[in-house]
Amino acid sequence: MYKINFNHLYYFLVISREGSIVRASKKLHISQPALSHQLKILEEDLGQKLFDRLGKRLVINSNGEAVREYAHKIFRHSEEMLQFLKSESHDFVKIIKVGTVPWLSKDQTYEFLRSLIFSQHIRVEVFQKDLETLIKDIQNGHLDIILCDSPYSARSKKLQGHHLKKDPILCVSSTKQGFKGKFPSCIEGKKVVTYSEACMMAEKIDAFLKSGKVKVQMVGAFTDSSLIRVTIERGGVIGFLPESVVKQSLKLKTLVKIGELAGATSSLWAITRKDYKKDGLIASLLRKVSDSP
Secondary structure, X not given: OOOOOHHHHHHHHHHHHHOOHHHHHHHHOOOHHHHHHHHHHHHHHHOOOOEEEEOOEEEEOHHHHHHHHHHHHHHHHHHHHHHXXXXXXXXXXXEXXXXXXXXXXXXXXXXXXXXXXXXXXXXXXXXXXXXXXXXHHHHOOOOOEEEEOXXXXXXXOOEEEEEEEEEEEEEEEOOOOOOOOOOOHHHOOOEEEEEOOOOHHHHHHHHHHHHOOOOOEEEEEEOOHHHHHHHHHOOOOEEEEEHHHHHHHHHHOXXXXXXXXXXXXXXXXEEEEOOHHHOHHHHHHHHHHOOOO
């Protein structure tokens, strides 16, 4: 029986992700000649070339893509095996890896993950990165699901978007004092903290203010909705947040609702590989919460 070298397989995965021996060698802290030799041995063992060489670049070919998919499964099963051995009850453990963008509502993320977190046989791992990096990670098999606030733009035919939930966007403050007239004219000239430009929410808030011809003082732009909420609670500024983010604060009266952005909602989206139905757990999870067919 052929015994594959796991080190060679791991080096191959890093090379495929980085796209060159030079970048991969820096990541792995291995000399370029040594890494090239390891790749050559793997290709000789498998009897197939895994990359096409275009100048100094390595482009993964169809054989390489197939090996990469199997390699990700092998390493994922290895992780699950170790979790099984570490478990006192020796229960089978399935690892689900989820990526989220930093500005996504933590409440929405938790609601999506709740059923997984409390399952005896599932371990959830969550990673926060920018969307571009998350897309690369799920394409490379490092993630099972991405949660974000915008629809998938179909940059890769191997990925698919799923609309999960809409959330009203509220204008909130720590107090109702100092607001005269109807919303949104009552916030004219007020100091506002908002989302960074990378977030879809920032575009919706700007569009709402422009449509209502309301001018405000933008004094802060953050990537974390929880930080926006805390800043507003401390007083002196107002902000716009999804209802799920401020629900508890409104109940505790640390925040008050000034108005709601008519025609604008915060959306929760999931991105998966198109073959997600091969994983019964992920398919079942998306069926429960997805608006997509």
